[in-house]
Amino acid sequence: MGWRCDILIRVCPQAGYAVYFEATPEQASAAAEAGKNSAAGVLLKVSASDQTNVDVLRNLRSRYPKLTFLILNPAGKQPQMRGTLVLSRNGILEVSSPTAQPWLDTNLALARIEQSLRPGQVPLYSFQWELIDSLQKLQGPNAEDYLLAVAEAGAFMPIWF
Numbered sequence: 827m828g829w830r831c832d833i834l835i836r837v838c839p840q841a842g843y844a845v846y847f848e849a850t851p852e853q854a855s856a857a858a859e860a861g862k863n864s865a866a867g868v869l870l871k872v873s874a875s876d877q878t879n880v881d882v883l884r885n886l887r888s889r890y891p892k893l894t895f896l897i898l899n900p901a902g903k904q905p906q907m908r909g910t911l912v913l914s915r916n917g918i919l920e921v922s923s924p925t926a927q928p929w930l931d932t933n934l935a936l937a938r939i940e941q942s943l944r945p946g947q948v949p950l951y952s953f954q955w956e957l958i959d960s961l962q963k964l965q966g967p968n969a970e971d972y973l974l975a976v977a978e979a980g981a982f983m984p985i986w987f
Contacts, residue, residue, distance in 0.1 A: 867894030
């Protein structure tokens with residue numbers, strides 16, 4: 827960790843934020859050790875739900891009882907706006923608006939699977955941004971992309987509670 831991370835880890839909890847480290851099962855012990863006095867927990871980034879992950883999680887929870895360990899599924903899809911579609915129903919053309927059905931692909935199915943596998947945990951998933959043009963690759967996703975991801979997460983709130 828660099829000095830900026832050290833500062834953020836100390837300052838963020840004072841401002842009311844919970845700090846979580848993200849780690850693979852192989853990195854989880856080191857992350858827990860680094861965060862045992864400052865972080866709220868570790869997000870365990872797993873690719874499949876197998877017995878190894880369950881054993882790693884059980885071991886970490888017993889070694890670090892003050893930390894929260896949550897499973898993070900990295901298989902999510904980037905929310906994307908649907909373009910305008912023209913459909914013909916019984917000879918009548920219907921045009922959809924991108925705002926009427928905003929997501930072509932959603933993570934609802936993934937969230938439901940996570941919820942059934944881990945009923946005591948709010949479903950957590952992540953995705954890699956698909957940055958197409960060179961400016962986005964340099965600067966990262968734009969505000970609209972972030973807002974769409976937040977809107978998708980907000981749309982799933984009823985399934986979590």
